[in-house]
Amino acid sequence: MKKKLLSLLLVSAMAVSVFAGCGGGSGSSDTSDTGAAEESADAGEEAEAPAAEAEEETVNLGGTSSDPNTLTVAAWDANFNIPALQAAEKAFQASNPDFKLEIKEVSASSDVENAVTLAGSSGDMSQLPDIVLFQDHYIQNYVKNYPDCWQSLEDSGIDWNDFGAEKLSYSTIDGAHYGAPVDNGTSVFAYRVDILEECGYTIDDVTGITWDRWLEIGREVKEKTGKALMSMDHNGDDLPYMMMQAEGQSQWKDGKPNIAGNDTYKQIINVIVTGAQDGVILLCNDWTEYTDTSIIGDQVAGVFNGNWIIPTIEQNEAASGKWEITTVPTLSGSEGYAANGGSSLYITGNCEKADLAKQFLAYTFGGGDGAMATYDDALRNGGVITTCVSASKSDVYQEGVGFFNDQAIYSKIVDMGTHVPTIEQNDYHYDMRELVGNAITNVINGGDIDSELENAQSELEFRMEE
Amino acid sequence: MNKKSGVTRKQEVWGWAFLAPATILIFVMSFWPMIQAFIMSLKKGPAANMVWQEPLFKNYTRILQDKTFLTSMGNTFLYLIIEVPIMLILAILLAQILNNRDLKFRGGFRTMVFMPCAVSLVSYALIFKSLFATQGLINSALMHLHIISENINWLGTTGTARAVIIMGLIWRWTGYNMVFYLAGLQNIEYSVYEAAKIDGANGWKTFWGITVPLLRPVIVMTFIMSINGTLQLFDESVNLTNGGPSNSTITMSHYIWNQSLGVGVAKFGYASALAFVVFIMVGILAFINLKVGDTRD
Known part of the structure; x- marks a missing residue:
């Protein structure tokens, strides 16, 4: 009877430790699973419950850099938003030659979002980079639940009237702007x-x-x-x-x-x-x-x-x-x-170089002096279309696109974007x-x-x- | 007298010393998180500053009204009832066949049957997904054989999506359970079978009269492990069908995941409560199984 109770306890332990891991927001504790299962198995074979392998790896977003002129940023699409970030780095280097942008590439937007949830839940932000990119629908929830994770862009000097109102409506919380728009969701x-x-x-x-x-x-x-x-x-x-x-x-x-x-x-x-x-x-x-x-x-x-x-x-x-x-x-x-989707850049609570980060965002994506250079390259290399009206006046935006029967789709999209109801x-x-x-x-x-x-x-x- | 108890004490001290590291590790890594998860299951709000739920057990009473969770429970038990018996019977039959001494290339066959277990859960789920896609291999093969006239939406229809998941599970886990049976069978003396043969027992009688009773401890163990594993089914639901269509293939673990780190608003407190309910279910089922399977007392 005693042995039965023991084995029952061990089987239950095996079951719950997986879920305890899930519920706590960390990966499942694989080692202890196998240990418990092994003892409950009379045959003494190595035993493992099928779903015990169900673990999700948490992506490490790399944290910040110790170099005063380097900002770190996490993004996920090598064909889309990463070329845009590279374009911004290049544009900002024109006025700050020492500046460097370290881009941590993850495989999907959900990697960034999971990492933010974990950092916010645990209160440990050390793995967050200076700036993160994620989908606009999340930011309201994040600012409400993890207010310490974010720094507002209010004093960054960005002229918000230059952007599509619908796009900004996502990242504006109680009147304060948190996100620098990157792409256009029109x-x-x-x-x-x-x-x-x-x-x-x-x-x-x-x-x-x-x-x-x-x-x-x-x-x-x-x-x-x-x-x-x-x-x-x-x-x-x-x-x-x-x-x-x-x-x-x-x-x-x-x-x-x-x-x-x-x-x-x-x-x-x-x-x-x-x-x-x-x-x-x-x-x-x-x-x-x-x-x-x-x-x-x-x-x-x-x-x-x-x-x-x-x-x-x-x-x-x-x-x-x-x-x-x-x-x-x-x-x-x-x-x-x-409009559907689209993402913005947000400065995290882990960023100690907030002034540099704000300068960088305002100068490039925020419609500053480097905006045209940034958005032109972002469009050419990544197909990223801006919501910034002044930047869309460049020649690149007026060109007809061969794939679309020589229609000038980019300026049309920016124009359509101004009509999207909030x-x-x-x-x-x-x-x-x-x-x-x-x-x-x-x-x-x-x-x-x-x-x-x-x-x-x-x-x-x-x-x-x- | 005195000396003897000294030896015993010495042995006991060393015994505990050897046991201590593992015990402490299990407690810290496994039992402590369990206790914390239970405390969390009584709370609500964002994980960074959770507050006590009011009334305290509201997360648990809420489960009873949660239609999606009840659906996921139904799905999981459906998998359990259909998949586990088929899989274990197949496994025991395969083990019986592969235990035959006269069979050639035994090692090769055993490796082949066990091979699926070496495949990662995620990769096999993704492969099944591409096989059963609307424009996938299975459909085009069936089309060319003129068995079907129009592509079947395997993963987009409730019945077929469930069938695909069950097929996947059987493919992946049969060989795994077979290995346990094989090990069990090899512990049975060959002379027992020879004696049965001399007494005139046929294959069927030998199977039920000798193999099954002697394998009973192994069968009980595989049953508990399969039940436990199926109740925690996660990868297949997430990767093959993403719970669809209309949540008709979602499993309990997948739903718990959705409540904590999946899409939407994270509810760690409620997810922990769900996890504890699953824990109690596994406990009850394992207890019944031990009770039924053990004939010693």
């Missing part, structure tokens, strides 16, 4: 004009139309060419968010979800469901399927997302010169403007996205739209209370 609706032409349409026929008309055209395109008119990663479905923004509305109202009993929202979800059922909208299972299979794999005649999707579109070189961009359809048929944001943005995505799946599979939205709303409210 959504584009890109179409394959050759395929539209095949079906008797031009880019103007899909500009400023209603979603119903858009679905009609989509069905025709699907029938004649077999291609969908749009695809989306349904695991992180941004369509409802962007489509609502194009209507000038938010999924949130006064800090509460605004989806159940919201007629506009119901119509939008209906468009997505109908599109998916008719094969006009291709809902992919994950991100890779969305980018590699549907867009690069040439299965769609249209792409609707933040303009950072453009480098992905350009990877299908066979379609060069056949794309053009325009605005978003709406329910009323007016031209819609939306809408209410919420910390629970990603929970909303997940639950609404589930609701859409259920409606496609035959669920009732009203009760599904009702469920999503109540589930979301449940998650928001603590």
